[in-house]
Amino acid sequence: MKTAYSIRLGIRVLILLNIMMAFASIWVFMRMAPAIEEINLRNERSLESCEKMLMILAVLPFRQDTALQLDFEKAYRDACNNISEKGEAEELRQIGRFYKDALTGNVSAREQTISSIYGLSKVNRNAMISAAEGAKKLGYSGAWGVVFMAVMIFLAGILFIRKLKTxxxxxxxxxxxxxxxxxxxxxxxxxxxxxxxxxxxxxxxxxxxxxxxxxxxxx
Missing domain, CATH: 1.10.8 (Helicase, Ruva Protein; domain 3)
Incomplete structure (x- = not known):
């Protein structure tokens, strides 16, 4: 019977739309989470290197220690190997230019090195903020997509009920x-x-x- 076929078809369409909405919601969150995690992880590494370098510069005037200088160079290399944002390379170039003199007590070089380390940390903080904003926009887009699909399901449900009634x-x-x-x-x-x-x-x-x-x- 054509009537029975139409009813079965309507039920299948509603089920399919609900499944599509569920998978669309899952896709949005699965796409959003790994991207944010990767960006934050890389920037956290750079921020950690900045913190180590600043800590060593704060201690060195009171404690001359070769081990601290080696730790500074290691933190600097870690930051160089973790470049992921525009602007990091220039700040790292400035740090590499002045840090050796800064470690020996040169005040001007120390100030320049601290300024560049601050600039490097600022680049990474801004990147994390941008990642959060991007995730928020993606979340909004996904939410509106789910709303659109919900409206489509609602309209399809109304049409199905009307078809069933008549x-x-x-x-x-x-x-x-x-x-x-x-x-x-x-x-x-x-x-x-x-x-x-x-x-x-x-x-x-x-x-x-x-x-x-x-x-x-x-x-």
Whole structure:
């Protein structure tokens, strides 16, 4: 029956749309989380190197220690090997230019090195802020995408309910009224000839034929 096929098709479409919405939501969050994690991880490494270099520069004027100088150079190399943002290379070049003199006590070189380390940390902090903003925008886009799909499902549901009502529920109600009228003694009530789908009209014709035959036998 075409009516049954239409109902089954409508149910399948609604189920499919719900599944699509669920997978779309999962895709948004799965795409967003790894990107943020990777960006933050790389920038955290650079910030950690900046903190180590600043700490060593703060200690060296009071404690001349070769091990501290080696630790500074290691932190500097770690930062150089972790370049991921625009602007880091220039700040690292300035640090590499002045840090050796800064470690030996040159005040001007020390100030320049500290300024460049601060610039390097600022680049990485700004990158983390930008990553958060990008994630927020992606989240907004994903949320609006889910809203759009929810609206589509809502509209599809309304169309399906209307189709179900006009194609099945209303004809069944009409059929029930005709049979109830017959039971109460109304021998003239019949199902309408031009109402509903082809399948419903065939059912109506069959019911009307049975009612006519029943009335003919009584006569």
């Amino acid at each position: 194609g099945l529920l209303d004809p069944l109600a009409e059929l029930q009224e005709v049979l109830a009228a017959r039971k109460s003694g109304d021998v003239f009530r019949r199902c309408p000839d031009s109402c509903g789908t082809v399948d419903i009209r065939r059912i109506y014709e069959g019911v009307n034929t049975l009612l006519d035959q029943s009335e003919s036998r009584k006569e």
